[in-house]
Amino acid sequence: MTKMVCAADKIRQVTGVLDGVLIVNKEAGWTSHDVVAKVRGLLGGPKVGHAGTLDPAATGVLPLLVGRATRIAEYLVEWDKEYRAVLRLGETTDTQDATGAVLERRDTGEVADEQIRRTVERFRGAQGQTPPMYSAVKVGGRPLYKAARAGQTVQRDERPIVIHALEVVAIDGRDVTLDVVCSKGTYIRTLCADIGQALGVGAHLLTLERRRVGPLTIEQAITVDQIATLISIGTLKDRTITLDQALKGFPAVMVTGERARRVLHGAPIDAPDFAGLSGLATVRLKDESGCLLAIGTCEPRSGGAIRIQKVLAGHDTLH
Numbered sequence: 001m002t003k004m005v006c007a008a009d010k011i012r013q014v015t016g017v018l019d020g021v022l023i024v025n026k027e028a029g030w031t032s033h034d035v036v037a038k039v040r041g042l043l044g045g046p047k048v049g050h051a052g053t054l055d056p057a058a059t060g061v062l063p064l065l066v067g068r069a070t071r072i073a074e075y076l077v078e079w080d081k082e083y084r085a086v087l088r089l090g091e092t093t094d095t096q097d098a099t100g101a102v103l104e105r106r107d108t109g110e111v112a113d114e115q116i117r118r119t120v121e122r123f124r125g126a127q128g129q130t131p132p133m134y135s136a137v138k139v140g141g142r143p144l145y146k147a148a149r150a151g152q153t154v155q156r157d158e159r160p161i162v163i164h165a166l167e168v169v170a171i172d173g174r175d176v177t178l179d180v181v182c183s184k185g186t187y188i189r190t191l192c193a194d195i196g197q198a199l200g201v202g203a204h205l206l207t208l209e210r211r212r213v214g215p216l217t218i219e220q221a222i223t224v225d226q227i228a229t230l231i232s233i234g235t236l237k238d239r240t241i242t243l244d245q246a247l248k249g250f251p252a253v254m255v256t257g258e259r260a261r262r263v264l265h266g267a268p269i270d271a272p273d274f275a276g277l278s279g280l281a282t283v284r285l286k287d288e289s290g291c292l293l294a295i296g297t298c299e300p301r302s303g304g305a306i307r308i309q310k311v312l313a314g315h316d317t318l319h
Contacts, residue, residue: 060210079214128158
């Protein structure tokens, strides 16, 4: 029988290069790009990206994609996210968070706790949200933050988001602590500003911690300094999530022989054993040794054919 060897594992054994996801606990003051650049330097220059930007003032979970994991970013950014946010009532800022200039201050003495809780409840569920001017969203090919820095206001369309869960954890004077679970594309600072507007006193985001991205939690996260330490003692691999683990939410299809070779060349294959899936389904293509070869889309209406979306292993995987 043909011996199957996972190329990614072989590369790790020979060179120590990682292919996988690191769960970083981002510190305040760092941009997401800062974290990417620092970790790329620590690792000696492999491809490094991230799945889901955090504002510089925010802290918490920032998934870093290393090596071939950069190819799966589009699947990870679809994950929902969980935040712990502190909203400050009575102050509106131009950035909707504490880094901006205060535009207006209002007295909050007449706002009762029960009124806050009732208003917050209204923001649960599917809704539209207008992106803030200080954001990387592009309108007409130009990032909104560039227009904002030039003193311009650009017309923006609402974007669909979902607030899956929204709970008031504590109310301490003007500061309201919230737990939020939301879809991709949700701006928590805009949510805070909108709640403040609904209460009639204005508000901005005071602090923000991202506690979860999909299955990746704050409890699993490590700092950049810890990454440096783990590299120095040779154990960073133990804290790295493999591509297969990151994509485990998708069904797996085993392929062997000629079908495996077709997969590595990006060619579609038949998969009659998966023809029973209803609707389009994203699947993982794995060889008999358990190595993840590619990710594809199963099309039941075409007899279960799988079209390859991303090849994740090298052609030298099969020997």
